[in-house]
Amino acid sequence: MKLYYAPQSPFARKVRVAAIELGLSDRITLEYAKVVPGLANRTYADAVNPLRQVPALVADDGKIIHGSAVICDYLNALAGGNLLPPPTASDRWRVLTNDALAQGMCDAVIAVRYETGLRPPELRWPAWVDDQWDKIRSGLAWFNDHGDQLDGPLDISHITLGCLLGYVEFRFGDHGWTDFPVVTSWYRSLCRRSSFELTRPADPSA
Numbered sequence: 001m002k003l004y005y006a007p008q009s010p011f012a013r014k015v016r017v018a019a020i021e022l023g024l025s026d027r028i029t030l031e032y033a034k035v036v037p038g039l040a041n042r043t044y045a046d047a048v049n050p051l052r053q054v055p056a057l058v059a060d061d062g063k064i065i066h067g068s069a070v071i072c073d074y075l076n077a078l079a080g081g082n083l084l085p086p087p088t089a090s091d092r093w094r095v096l097t098n099d100a101l102a103q104g105m106c107d108a109v110i111a112v113r114y115e116t117g118l119r120p121p122e123l124r125w126p127a128w129v130d131d132q133w134d135k136i137r138s139g140l141a142w143f144n145d146h147g148d149q150l151d152g153p154l155d156i157s158h159i160t161l162g163c164l165l166g167y168v169e170f171r172f173g174d175h176g177w178t179d180f181p182v183v184t185s186w187y188r189s190l191c192r193r194s195s196f197e198l199t200r201p202a203d204p205s206a
Ligand SMILES: N[C@@H](CCC(=O)N[C@@H](CS)C(=O)NCC(=O)O)C(=O)O
Pocket: 006, 008, 009, 010, 011, 012, 035, 036, 037, 051, 052, 053, 054, 055, 066, 067, 068, 069, 110
């Protein structure tokens, strides 16, 4: 299998961590895809993902799967793993909802990055950036108040939340997330897993 990725992307990291946790990483080769808003990578759009986003997986039979949550669902099924409860399990909706929350927080932080790092300064909208950070902080407050959701065996929402925090740390330093002590102490222990150590975010040129 081939995974189109970028080394700084929290969504691509989610898939890389999941692959390691599922014992599939040896079956996946990584290929960097440069996808930057405003610089249309038409080759990638035509051949891989019309949205021009990473990650995207090319499976062994050639099918292309994109969307980090969909790729993780595919890999989990391939490996017979437990990162997602099976379709018949009542717990599935809890895990998927937690994952949708963490995924939305990743969307918000990437939006902040594009707004503050890529958009021309004269076009920036500070109130909108504050609003994205507020969504991230609301999500962190929710996980902090529902610490039981972070207990137990690793599931896909834990991976997504860990990738969100890793990206915030990488691009923005603390930025206030250490105000959430339950999440912070859980994250520190998550970072000791080899799947997280092996996939720390980095700039493409590093
Ligand atoms: N919903 C997608 C989001 C992926 C995403 O936003 N990836 C970013 C990199 S972190 C990207 O490819 N950005 C380029 C663009 O949107 O043009 C997923 O879960 O995979």
